[in-house]
Amino acid sequence: MRGALLLGFIIALSRSVCLAQSTQTYNWKNVKIGGGGGFVPGIVFNPSRKNLAYARTDIGGAYRLNPDGTWSPLLDFVDDARWNYWGVDALATDPVEPNRLYLATGMYTNSWDPNNGQILASTDYGATWTVSYLPFKVGGNMPGRGMGEVSDGLIVATQRPC
Numbered sequence: 001m002r003g004a005l006l007l008g009f010i011i012a013l014s015r016s017v018c019l020a021q022s023t024q025t026y027n028w029k030n031v032k033i034g035g036g037g038g039f040v041p042g043i044v045f046n047p048s049r050k051n052l053a054y055a056r057t058d059i060g061g062a063y064r065l066n067p068d069g070t071w072s073p074l075l076d077f078v079d080d081a082r083w084n085y086w087g088v089d090a091l092a093t094d095p096v097e098p099n100r101l102y103l104a105t106g107m108y109t110n111s112w113d114p115n116n117g118q119i120l121a122s123t124d125y126g127a128t129w130t131v132s133y134l135p136f137k138v139g140g141n142m143p144g145r146g147m148g149e150v151s152d153g154l155i156v157a158t159q160r161p162c
Contacts, residue, residue, distance in 0.1 A: 041146035044091050049098035054126070056088035058141045062103055064126050074101075074126035083107070084115040087140025101126050106138025113137065 106117030117138025
């Protein structure tokens, strides 16, 4: 119990320190991703290109933020035969070449799903894709999908420290 109280105090203290350091004000509002579906477990910002951000969903594909604040779907080419592409388990944007984007896709790791996963790679911000098929399943709609971007044991930070 003491450990939980201490952890809670440390978290509260770190949040207050972060808030004390921030001088920028924010206007919080809902984000509309038109026509999409699914839970949005991750939003990833490119660290070197201002306003370049991507959202991934568990069953609705991936989206790129537009300059006007709307989001463009990146997987509208997916048909019923490739339905497991809609489950985006991880997303990475390249900090050196911001036009490069990578998605780890697949819906389920359950035995009843016959599909293995795939890596989708783009060199044009997600307008077109090259597919590399994986010899294992990827679970974009499985428990843990909201824990952050994980691919091949490498963790890509989805939040910047204060």
